[in-house]
Amino acid sequence: MQFMRNSEHSKAMAVLAGIVIICACDTAQDTTERHTEPSEATVDPVAEREATARMESELATVEQQLDSLPGLILSVRRTLRRHLNEEHIARARALGVPPVADTATIARHVSAGSLVRLPDSTRHWVVRELDQSLPYVTPDKLAALEELGDRFHERLNDAGLPPFRFEISSALRTGALQQELRARNRNASQTESSHEFGTTIDIAYNEFAPPSFESWAPWRSAVTGDGDADQRLRARIDAIAAMRLDSLGNTYSDHLKGELGAVLKVMQDEGRLWPLYERSQPVFHTTLASPKPAANSDARTAP
Numbered sequence: 270m271q272f273m274r275n276s277e278h279s280k281a282m283a284v285l286a287g288i289v290i291i292c293a294c295d296t297a298q299d300t301t302e303r304h305t306e307p308s309e310a311t312v313d314p315v316a317e318r319e320a321t322a323r324m325e326s327e328l329a330t331v332e333q334q335l336d337s338l339p340g341l342i343l344s345v346r347r348t349l350r351r352h353l354n355e356e357h358i359a360r361a362r363a364l365g366v367p368p369v370a371d372t373a374t375i376a377r378h379v380s381a382g383s384l385v386r387l388p389d390s391t392r393h394w395v396v397r398e399l400d401q402s403l404p405y406v407t408p409d410k411l412a413a414l415e416e417l418g419d420r421f422h423e424r425l426n427d428a429g430l431p432p433f434r435f436e437i438s439s440a441l442r443t444g445a446l447q448q449e450l451r452a453r454n455r456n457a458s459q460t461e462s463s464h465e466f467g468t469t470i471d472i473a474y475n476e477f478a479p480p481s482f483e484s485w486a487p488w489r490s491a492v493t494g495d496g497d498a499d500q501r502l503r504a505r506i507d508a509i510a511a512m513r514l515d516s517l518g519n520t521y522s523d524h525l526k527g528e529l530g531a532v533l534k535v536m537q538d539e540g541r542l543w544p545l546y547e548r549s550q551p552v553f554h555t556t557l558a559s560p561k562p563a564a565n566s567d568a569r570t571a572p
Contacts (some may be wrong), residue, residue, distance in 0.1 A: 276478040278311065279415065281343075281494075284304050290455070294494045295449040307451065311498060312498045312501055312502045312505075313498060313502070316433055316468065316491060316492055316499075316502060317502055317505075317506075318504060319491040320488050320489075320491040320492050320503075321483050321488075321506060321509075322488065322491075322508045323488040323490070323491045324488035324506055324510050324517065325431070325511065326486050327488060328510065328513050328514070328517070330429070330452070331378065331430060331431060331514075331517060332517060332521075334428060334429045334430050335430065335521040335525070336426045336515060336521065336524070337522035338428065338521070338525070338527055338528060339524075339527055340523045340524050340526065341474075341523070341526050341527040341546075344554075345527075345530050345531060345534050345562045346546055348534055349530060349533060349534060349535070349537070349544050349545065349546035350544075350545060350555070351537065352537075352543040352545060352556075353545065354385060354463070354545070356543070357469065357543060357545060357554065357556040358461050358462070358463045359464040360463070360468070360543060360556055360558060361463035361464075361465075361467075361468045361469055361556050361557070362461075362466055363415075364379050364407070364409065364466070364468050364557050364559075364560060365407055365410075365466025365467045365468040365469075365557070366383050366384060366407065366466055366467050367466075368444055368461070368465040368466065369441065369443050369444070369465065369467075370443060370444055370445075371443055372403070372443070372446070374405065375405055375441070378405075378467075379405070381497070382408070383407065383408075383467075384405045384406065384407060384441070385407070385411055386404055386405055386469050387404040387405060387406050387411065387437065387440055387470075387502045389404070390481075391415075391418070391431065391434075391481075392418070392422075392423070392434070392480075392484050393414070393415060393417070393418025393419070393422070393434055393436070394414065394418060394433070394434050394435050394436065394437055394472075394485070395436055396436075396437045396440075396476045397436055397437065397438050397473070399439065399440065399444065401439065401446055402440045402441055402442045402446060402464060403437045403440060403441045403442070403443070403446070404440050404441070405440060405441040405442060405448050405467060405471065406467050406468070407466075407467040407468055407557070409557055409560040409561075410467060410468050410469075410470070412555045413536075413541060413542055413557055414470070416536075416541070417532060417533070417536065417542065418434075418435070418570070419554075420532045420535070421435065421528065421529055421532050423565060424528050424532055425528060428528065431480045431485040431514070432480040432481075432485055433477040433478065433480055433514075433518055433525055434477065434478040434479070434480060435472050435473070435477060435478070435529060436472065436473045436476055436478055436483070437470050437471065437472060437473075438471045438472070438552055439464060439470060439471035439552070440464070440469075440471075441464060441467050442462060442464040442465055442513075443463070443465070444465065453467040463554075464557050468556055468557040469554065469555065469556040469557075470549075470555055471552040471554050471555070472529070472552060472553045472555060473551060473552050473555070474522065474525075474551050474552065474553055475519075475522050475526075475529075475551040476519050476522055477518035477525045478515070478516050479510075479511050479514035479517060479518060479523055480514065482507055482510075482511075486507065486511065487505055489503060489506075489507075492506075496497050502504075529553070530544075530553070531534065533553060533555065537558070540558050540559050541558055541559055542555050542556070542557065542558055543555065543556045543557075543558045
């Protein structure tokens with residue numbers, strides 16, 4: 270037994286020695302590779318501290334401003350239920366394409382210019398993953414969405430806030446998709462839906478996306494260079510800011526909902542869009558009400 274233990278000990282020592290030799294070889298190889306590979310530019314720690322401090326200061330101000338917003342007031346909430354589902358269907362039928370049966374029909378409408386694809390991400394909105402609809406709208410509806418985005422951003426700017434983006438959760442539905450939704454969701458329309466004509470989309474009000482950094486990123490002024498290190502620093506700070514802004518958009522969604530709802534009320538009063546404040550699901554159901562922008566409109570009109 271003693272011999273066996275000594276033998277096992279000798280084998281273990283031999284294995285350990287082999288590991289040490291292998292590691293030493295690997296270390297030498299790694300050292301050689303480090304000497305032969307070009308070194309990466311180092312991020313300037315002073316610039317990093319300045320950019321981080323600027324970003325933290327900006328986001329602290331954003332949170333304070335968000336917290337001061339009133340949210341969707343009761344009178345506006347009631348006003349945004351002025352036009353109910355039947356009216357939305359009638360207006361969508363009048364201003365949209367005929368109900369689409371399948372994707373081949375959508376392709377024909379796209380070729381004819383009567384439907385356009387909804388961009389996945391713009392400075393105004395992002396489109397969520399759509400599992401019961403397709404990202405197509407009429408050209409007039411797309412123009413109305415861009416107008417809504419501009420007005421929403423103007424209102425946020427007046428409140429000292431960055432241009433948060435709204436999230437689109439539903440768009441065009443074929444008859445088959447509407448039937449599938451009806452089977453899964455008891456709140457879905459049991460007859461026609463205004464989503465079948467390309468003039469209606471749902472805007473979620475429980476989450477808002479961060480602004481695009483092409484339109485708002487004040488901390489970038491602390492990083493003025495164009496070198497590799499500067500680009501890595503901007504990307505690092507942008508990634509942190511994106512997560513923080515995404516969190517703020519969720520935490521203060523009720524406050525941002527109030528700002529978006531106020532703009533929707535103005536566009537409803539002008540006869541431009543018909544919003545329907547849904548209570549069974551967290552969306553503004555919005556249908557095109559007129560094909561042309563209203564004259565002398567002012568998004569900053571108080572609700």
